[in-house]
Amino acid sequence: MPEELDKRKKKILQAIIEEYIETAEPVSSGNLVNQLECSSATIRNDMAELEKIGFLEKTHTSSGRVPSQKGYRYYVDELIRDDKLSKREMEIIRDRLETKVNALEDLTKIATTTLSEITHYTAITIGPDVNNHIIVDIKFVLLGSRVLMAVILTDSGIIRESIIKFDEDITNEQVEELTNLFKSKLVGKPLQTMNAPLEEFIMDEMKMGINIIKKVIEEINKIILESKEVFLDGANKVVNMPEFKKNDVAKDFLNVLDAKDLVADVLNTGMADDIKIYIGEETEREELKNFSIVTFNHLLKGKDIGTIGIIGPTRMDYSKVISVMKYISKKLNDDFKNGKL
Amino acid sequence: MPEELDKRKKKILQAIIEEYIETAEPVSSGNLVNQLECSSATIRNDMAELEKIGFLEKTHTSSGRVPSQKGYRYYVDELIRDDKLSKREMEIIRDRLETKVNALEDLTKIATTTLSEITHYTAITIGPDVNNHIIVDIKFVLLGSRVLMAVILTDSGIIRESIIKFDEDITNEQVEELTNLFKSKLVGKPLQTMNAPLEEFIMDEMKMGINIIKKVIEEINKIILESKEVFLDGANKVVNMPEFKKNDVAKDFLNVLDAKDLVADVLNTGMADDIKIYIGEETEREELKNFSIVTFNHLLKGKDIGTIGIIGPTRMDYSKVISVMKYISKKLNDDFKNGKL
DNA sequence: TTTAGCAAACTTGTTGTTTGACTGCTAATA
DNA sequence: TATTAGCAGTCAAACAACAAGTTTGCTAAA
Numbered sequence: 001m002p003e004e005l006d007k008r009k010k011k012i013l014q015a016i017i018e019e020y021i022e023t024a025e026p027v028s029s030g031n032l033v034n035q036l037e038c039s040s041a042t043i044r045n046d047m048a049e050l051e052k053i054g055f056l057e058k059t060h061t062s063s064g065r066v067p068s069q070k071g072y073r074y075y076v077d078e079l080i081r082d083d084k085l086s087k088r089e090m091e092i093i094r095d096r097l098e099t100k101v102n103a104l105e106d107l108t109k110i111a112t113t114t115l116s117e118i119t120h121y122t123a124i125t126i127g128p129d130v131n132n133h134i135i136v137d138i139k140f141v142l143l144g145s146r147v148l149m150a151v152i153l154t155d156s157g158i159i160r161e162s163i164i165k166f167d168e169d170i171t172n173e174q175v176e177e178l179t180n181l182f183k184s185k186l187v188g189k190p191l192q193t194m195n196a197p198l199e200e201f202i203m204d205e206m207k208m209g210i211n212i213i214k215k216v217i218e219e220i221n222k223i224i225l226e227s228k229e230v231f232l233d234g235a236n237k238v239v240n241m242p243e244f245k246k247n248d249v250a251k252d253f254l255n256v257l258d259a260k261d262l263v264a265d266v267l268n269t270g271m272a273d274d275i276k277i278y279i280g281e282e283t284e285r286e287e288l289k290n291f292s293i294v295t296f297n298h299l300l301k302g303k304d305i306g307t308i309g310i311i312g313p314t315r316m317d318y319s320k321v322i323s324v325m326k327y328i329s330k331k332l333n334d335d336f337k338n339g340k341l
Numbered sequence: 342m343p344e345e346l347d348k349r350k351k352k353i354l355q356a357i358i359e360e361y362i363e364t365a366e367p368v369s370s371g372n373l374v375n376q377l378e379c380s381s382a383t384i385r386n387d388m389a390e391l392e393k394i395g396f397l398e399k400t401h402t403s404s405g406r407v408p409s410q411k412g413y414r415y416y417v418d419e420l421i422r423d424d425k426l427s428k429r430e431m432e433i434i435r436d437r438l439e440t441k442v443n444a445l446e447d448l449t450k451i452a453t454t455t456l457s458e459i460t461h462y463t464a465i466t467i468g469p470d471v472n473n474h475i476i477v478d479i480k481f482v483l484l485g486s487r488v489l490m491a492v493i494l495t496d497s498g499i500i501r502e503s504i505i506k507f508d509e510d511i512t513n514e515q516v517e518e519l520t521n522l523f524k525s526k527l528v529g530k531p532l533q534t535m536n537a538p539l540e541e542f543i544m545d546e547m548k549m550g551i552n553i554i555k556k557v558i559e560e561i562n563k564i565i566l567e568s569k570e571v572f573l574d575g576a577n578k579v580v581n582m583p584e585f586k587k588n589d590v591a592k593d594f595l596n597v598l599d600a601k602d603l604v605a606d607v608l609n610t611g612m613a614d615d616i617k618i619y620i621g622e623e624t625e626r627e628e629l630k631n632f633s634i635v636t637f638n639h640l641l642k643g644k645d646i647g648t649i650g651i652i653g654p655t656r657m658d659y660s661k662v663i664s665v666m667k668y669i670s671k672k673l674n675d676d677f678k679n680g681k682l
Numbered sequence: 683t684t685t686a687g688c689a690a691a692c693t694t695g696t697t698g699t700t701t702g703a704c705t706g707c708t709a710a711t712a
Numbered sequence: 713t714a715t716t717a718g719c720a721g722t723c724a725a726a727c728a729a730c731a732a733g734t735t736t737g738c739t740a741a742a
Contacts (some may be wrong), residue, residue: 028704039716044705062704062722102564103502104490136482139360143498149445151500153492157484159502161444223443235576254577369735380685385736402736403691 005074011036012046013055014079017067021317024242026064069280069314070254072292076318084323088303093324097331104157108298108306109231111328113311114236118324121312122257126264128245128304130158131192145169150220154191155304164219166212177208178216194221212278230260240312255286257311263288267307275325280314292316296325298332352377353387354396355420358408362658365583367405410621410655413633418657425664434665438672445498449574449639449647451670457575459665462653463598467605468570469645470535471499479523483550486510489519491561495532497644505560508555518549535562554609556628571601580648582654597628598652604629608636608648616666621655633657638667654662 005013015035019027022234029040029047036043047065050056055071058064067075096114102105106124116123132319133154141149143163148170185201186193194217202212238253257263266283294316295309310321346354348459348536356376360368363587370381370388388406391397399405408416437455442448449466474495482490484504491512526542527534535558542554547679579594598604619634630675635657636650651662 026704030704041706041716041718042714045715048706058705060704060723062706063724064704100560100563101504104484104504107504137480139480139494141446141477141494141496141498143496149498151492151494153480153482155482155484157482157490157504159492159500161500163442163445163448163498219441222441236598240592257577262375367735371735381735382685382687382737383683386684389737399736401692403737404693405735 008036008038009050010048010079012043013050013067013071013129014075016047016056016065017075017079018070020067021315024315026059026066028064031064067315072279072318073282074315076279080104080319080322082319082323082326084317084320085327089324090327091325093118093331097328097335103159104305106228107332108308109233110164111298111332112231112308113233115308115310115324115328116237119237119312119317119321120234120237120240121236121310121316121321122232122237123308123310124230124232124263125298125306126231126258126267128158128306130156130160130224132190133158134188134190135186135193138179140175140178140182142170142172142175148175148216150216152191152220158222158305160191160220162219162223165215166215170212174208174212177206178212181206181208181213182216191224194224202204202273202294230264231256232260237312252290252315256291263309263311265295265311266293275322277318277322290317294318294321294325296329298329349377349379350387350391351420354391354408354412355383355416357388357397357406358412358416358420361408362656365656367400367407369405372405384569408656409619410623413620413655413659414623417620421660421663423660423664423667425658425661428669430665431668434459434668434672438669438676444500445646446570448673452639452673453572453649454574455577456649456651456665456669460651460653460658460662461575461581462572462651462657462662463578463603464651465571465573465601465608465650466639466647466649467572467608469476469497469499469639469647471495471497471501473531474499474644475529475531476527476534479520479527481516481519481523483492483511483513489516489557490669491557493532497646499534499646501561501563501564501613503560505557507556511553515549518547519553522547522549522554523557524538532565535565536537569602571605573598573601578653593631594654597632604634604650604652607634608650616663618659620662631655633659634661635659635666639670 011033015032016027019031029043032043033040047056050071051058051065055074057063057068059066066296096105096110096117100108101110105127108128112123112125119258133156135152136155137153139151139153143152146166146169148164148166150164152160154160156254181201181203198210198214198217202210212218235254235257266278266285275294275296278295280292281289283289283291283293287328290313291311292314292324293309293311295307297304298306298308308325310316310325312321353373356373357368358373358615370384373384374381388397391412392399392406395409396415397406398409400407434455437451438448440451442451446468449469453464453466476493477496478494479491480494482492484490487507487510489505489507491505493501495501522542522544539555539558542558544549550656576595576598585646603626607619607626607629616635616637619636621633622630624630624632624634631654632652633655634650634652636648638645639647639649649666651657651666653662
């Protein structure tokens with residue numbers, strides 16, 4: 001149940017959070033007196049109460065107030081406004097999303113880069129779950145006498161490749177037989193079909209050894225499972241944050257990013273249609289307790305083509321981030337519908 | 342013509358540079374007295390002379406000496422030793438390069454990541470020039486009614502894709518005709534064949550409009566030209582550098598990296614078989630005057646599969662960087678020959 | 683040619699002091 | 713009862729003055 005706050009307290013909390021998001025400095029009662037119709041003493045009294053119920057904190061006895069995690073949560077749930085995009089910013093986004101892409105996954109990357117650019121936070125994306133994407137074509141190419149490359153095209157436009165090494169030489173005939181076999185068995189079916197029992201891939205008139213087929217299936221299955229490529233943009237944005245000057249905030253942050261997998265893990269949890277927000281300890285990962293993560297899934301034709309997230313300090317401009325995400329998401333889908341993509 | 346230095350001066354210069362590379366502190370005459378068989382006064386005299394000919398600099402009247410760009414250049418050309426790799430490090434490299442890769446270009450990325458990991462500098466790579474790679478297969482996939490994807494496989498294992506948008510609907514028949522046309526015209530030829538005059542692609546019995554073909558060729562040509570994807574690893578390594586504490590070195594550095602294109606540009610210039618070193622202003626780019634760049638081309642089967650570079654402070658451990666690069670380069674080619682890749 | 687010795691230059695770290703920005707509390711006010 | 717003015721107490725940040733420690737360049741001796 002949401003805490004009950006009177007109108008003025010709401011205003012004060014909102015003002016403090018927005019001020020703090022902007023300046024990263026503890027905000028004082030005097031600072032707010034212009035925006036509210038009451039004296040600094042009144043504000044001080046309310047601030048004391050907001051602190052008592054855990055929405056605000058102090059850095060030392062005579063400092064201004066700083067929002068707590070609980071405070072941010074209340075703000076995000078109850079007070080936030082999401083009309084923060086300027087005409088100019090929308091223009092930039094539209095412009096970016098219309099740049100030519102080569103690979104489909106580049107589209108997600110461009111969205112990520114744009115997100116980082118507009119919000120000034122670090123944006124991160126993990127590759128899509130391709131299990132239910134339909135196989136359109138499979139091709140094998142011999143790179144070395146014992147090195148084979150498999151390429152799989154899907155209807156969503158996402159391509160998966162795998163380099164497979166053998167202990168024996170592979171002949172061109174075998175490559176051809178492999179191509180025919182996998183084409184006949186898999187084209188038109190979803191990628192997860194690769195998980196079927198080995199027997200299903202064996203044909204009577206086959207000359208090729210069963211070990212080769214087994215190996216190929218194994219390797220391809222690996223890439224389907226672990227194809228969660230992580231792409232990250234704007235990591236350096238931290239150095240422009242005021243927190244950066246104190247302590248080793250920047251260092252900590254960059255080290256967190258180094259552990260891409262950790263962040264990717266949180267993004268994974270967040271699989272959903274809507275935007276999800278994790279504030280500080282809500283990520284339930286010790287290393288991320290000083291950061292917030294906002295994620296959304298990027299769907300095209302109903303298929304997941306990647307999860308995109310923003311990671312930044314808990315003092316994040318949630319309002320801006322949400323606005324941008326919503327806009328990008330909408331734009332991508334509209335464009336696709338209109339064939340503009 | 343290389344400056345003439347007597348044996349002791351060489352030793353002093355080398356000692357100063359290596360000490361400075363390690364500590365990032367100006368090095369004093371007293372500091373070196375253990376490594377050399379003479380007194381600090383003698384060293385001071387030599388240091389004064391080395392300063393006079395521009396190999397050393399001072400930060401203030403009574404500070405120790407710091408190498409100048411010219412000093413580093415002399416060091417790199419004349420004094421450097423390249424046996425800096427420990428058994429342990431070689432092991433790590435071997436280990437990394439043997440991890441499974443899916444796409445061939447991932448191999449270059451892994452090399453890049455490894456390079457960054459071992460040297461603790463930022464590593465960067467740009468995609469290969471694919472003009473002379475042989476086309477093995479071409480495939481078109483319809484993603485939307487007006488959105489077509491082209492996929493080109495090459496003999497080197499490098500794949501290029503392009504998303505092409507049309508102003509009119511594309512039918513499945515047209516896709517098939519396109520596939521047949523391009524396959525017959527291009528398979529077995531190098532990618533640069535796509536640059537041939539339009540007429541060469543027109544067949545008598547063709548039903549499809551010429552505009553479609555024109556558009557397809559245009560778009561594919563674009564990706565061949567501009568397929569210089571930039572991949573970067575270890576940008577955060579700067580925060581661990583002592584310089585980072587002073588001024589805004591880290592900020593500057595990260596902002597430089599933001600301009601990936603700039604760095605990519607330098608890498609491009611460096612196309613050559615051998616390792617190239619650019620110290621400070623030698624890059625001839627104002628923004629990079631405080632950095633050094635070391636690059637090498639990664640060839641496989643004689644074909645360029647990407648240029649890899651290291652970017653770091655002029656105070657870079659050139660010796661280490663060169664050792665690692667040489668080792669990685671050798672390892673990659675050996676592995677490929679042995680089919681281990 | 684090398685070295686010892688020493689004054690001068692300059693950085694770094696410490697300490698004490700001042701200044702200014704807050705808050706919390708009390709008492710007056712609407 | 714809710715608000716406000718006024719004021720003492722608290723703390724951080726900025727500053728100055730000072731001491732200590734490096735390192736150089738120079739001079740004169742070895």
